[in-house]
Structures are given as structure tokens and as C-alpha cells.
Amino acid sequence: MTDLPPQTFRVTRADLVRYAGASGDFNPIHWSERTATQVGLPGVIAHGMLTMALGGRAVTAWAGAPDAVVEYSVRFSRPVPVPDTDEGTEVVVSGVVKEVTDDGLTRLTLTATCNGDKVLSMANATIRKR
Amino acid sequence: MPLDLSFVGRAWPPTEPYIVGREKIREFARAIGATDAEYHDPEAARAIGYADVVAPPTFPVVVTMTSSRQIIDDPDLGLDYSRVVHGDQRFKYSRPVVAGDALVCVNSVDEITQRGGHDFITTRTEVTTVDGEHVVTAWSKLVQRGQEQS
Numbered sequence: 001m002t003d004l005p006p007q008t009f010r011v012t013r014a015d016l017v018r019y020a021g022a023s024g025d026f027n028p029i030h031w032s033e034r035t036a037t038q039v040g041l042p043g044v045i046a047h048g049m050l051t052m053a054l055g056g057r058a059v060t061a062w063a064g065a066p067d068a069v070v071e072y073s074v075r076f077s078r079p080v081p082v083p084d085t086d087e088g089t090e091v092v093v094s095g096v097v098k099e100v101t102d103d104g105l106t107r108l109t110l111t112a113t114c115n116g117d118k119v120l121s122m123a124n125a126t127i128r129k130r
Numbered sequence: 131m132p133l134d135l136s137f138v139g140r141a142w143p144p145t146e147p148y149i150v151g152r153e154k155i156r157e158f159a160r161a162i163g164a165t166d167a168e169y170h171d172p173e174a175a176r177a178i179g180y181a182d183v184v185a186p187p188t189f190p191v192v193v194t195m196t197s198s199r200q201i202i203d204d205p206d207l208g209l210d211y212s213r214v215v216h217g218d219q220r221f222k223y224s225r226p227v228v229a230g231d232a233l234v235c236v237n238s239v240d241e242i243t244q245r246g247g248h249d250f251i252t253t254r255t256e257v258t259t260v261d262g263e264h265v266v267t268a269w270s271k272l273v274q275r276g277q278e279q280s
Contacts, residue, residue: 049188053162076216076217129229
């Protein structure tokens with residue numbers, strides 16, 4: 001089975017506002033520069049769960065089915081800073097097939113980077129192909 | 131202040147049902163840029179065997195984040211939410227969430243540890259329908275950063 005080729009996702013401040021509203025996570029570190037820097041962050045950062053969702057998009061697209069994921073886990077190893085620019089930032093997700101089991105499950109290990117930093121570690125997805 | 135270790139193994143009563151709306155799934159899918167027809171179009175979802183639109187894999191956090199405040203807002207636990215960052219997240223699915231689901235959450239604390247001046251708490255949320263069908267289990271590890279850290 002072929003690996004998951006790198007996919008690039010653009011993330012802007014507008015995306016963070018939209019995700020905050022849709023998810024209900026209104027933590028100000030995801031929209032207030034003042035709050036983010038006060039708690040020692042480089043600036044406003046993306047919701048970890050938004051980064052995880054982008055990884056989920058990459059996995060379901062690769063699997064070819066929106067309901068293929070049976071297990072999905074990540075560690076948020078570094079923040080994803082999102083500058084207040086039209087371009088925002090980019091998250092790049094790729095994956096490697098680790099195992100295909102006899103009962104039809106495929107285990108993938110994912111890599112997600114932003115500006116060259118690994119923003120997810122221990123990121124694994126198990127999918128069941130239709 | 132360290133977290134109260136007696137919370138390990140504790141479980142909370144089931145939450146009131148969360149009724150999953152079709153528009154909420156569409157809104158969430160749009161927010162993550164997911165354009166798959168099965169997230170937006172009930173006909174496309176029915177074509178793959180679901181009663182209504184299905185939710186993207188991380189959608190359950192909409193339900194579990196709110197429900198797990200049962201734990202993290204408990205003053206006896208001693209969690210200072212202003213120092214908390216999300217460490218790990220894991221989902222194990224029996225099936226995707228589908229619009230129309232009435233979901234009940236049972237929260238518990240799997241683990242509390244301390245390392246390097248930081249506190250770690252792993253919560254587990256069992257998400258089932260009101261009829262008791264398992265949909266997804268979600269684990270969240272939260273990190274309370276030590277006070278000497280900025």
C-alpha cells in the first residue's frame with residue numbers, strides 16, 4: 001500500500017476564528033495576541049484540535065472514505081503560530097504505512113510540520129478500507 | 131499545587147444527551163475545510179449506509195470538550211486552567227457520529243502524573259447513544275505547566 005504523500009494546509013487567523021466558533025473552543029490564546037504573549041507563547045497559535053483535524057482530512061482523503069478511521073491519536077509536540085497576515089502559515093501532513101493487518105486494518109504513522117518543526121508527534125491513525 | 135490524586139479512577143454520572151445537528155456537522159466540516167459530500171449532503175451519506183450526514187473524525191471533541199468540564203472545573207481537583215495546554219488526544223471509534231445522534235458522555239480520570247514540575251491528567255470520555263450503542267471513546271491528556279515556567 002502506498003504511503004500518504006505530503007499535503008499542505010493553509011491556516012490563517014480567519015480559520016482560527018471559524019474553528020473556535022464551530023468547535024466551541026474560545027480559549028483566547030487562539031485569537032488574542034495579548035493573551036497569547038502573556039502566557040509565554042510566541043503569539044496566537046492554532047487550536048491543537050484544528051491541526052489534528054487537518055491530519056484527519058489527509059487520512060480520510062487518502063483512505064478514500066470519510067468513515068474509514070477507526071482509531072486516531074496525536075501528541076501536540078509544538079505550537080502552530082499563526083501570524084496576522086493574509087498568508088497565515090502552512091501545516092504539512094504526510095504519512096507512512098506501518099502495518100496492514102489480516103483483518104483489513106491499515107496503520108499509518110503521520111508527520112505534521114509547520115516551518116520545519118514537528119507539531120504532532122506519536123501521531124497514528126488506523127483505518128479500515130471499504 | 132499538585133492535582134488531587136484521589137481523582138484517578140473516578141467516574142461522573144452520564145451527561146444530558148447532546149443532540150447532533152446536521153448544520154453543526156456541516157459547520158464543523160466547513161471550519162476544517164473538509165468538503166467530502168458525506169459531511170454535507172444527506173443523500174451522499176445515505177449512499178454509504180448512514181441515516182444522515184456523518185461527522186469528520188475529530189468532531190466528537192465538540193461534545194467531549196464540553197462534557198469533560200465536569201472534571202476539570204471541579205475545584206477539588208486543583209486544576210488552574212490558565213496554565214493548561216492540550217498534550218495528547220486519542221479517539222477510538224465504533225462508527226462516525228451521524229446527524230440525529232443523541233449522545234451521552236461518561237467521563238472518568240484514567241491517570242494523573244507529575245514530571246518535571248508539570249502535572250498531567252488523562253481524562254476518558256465514553257460516548258454512547260442514549261440507547262447505549264458505543265460510538266467513540268476519547269482520551270485527552272492535559273498538561274498543567276509548573277508555576278515557575280512562563
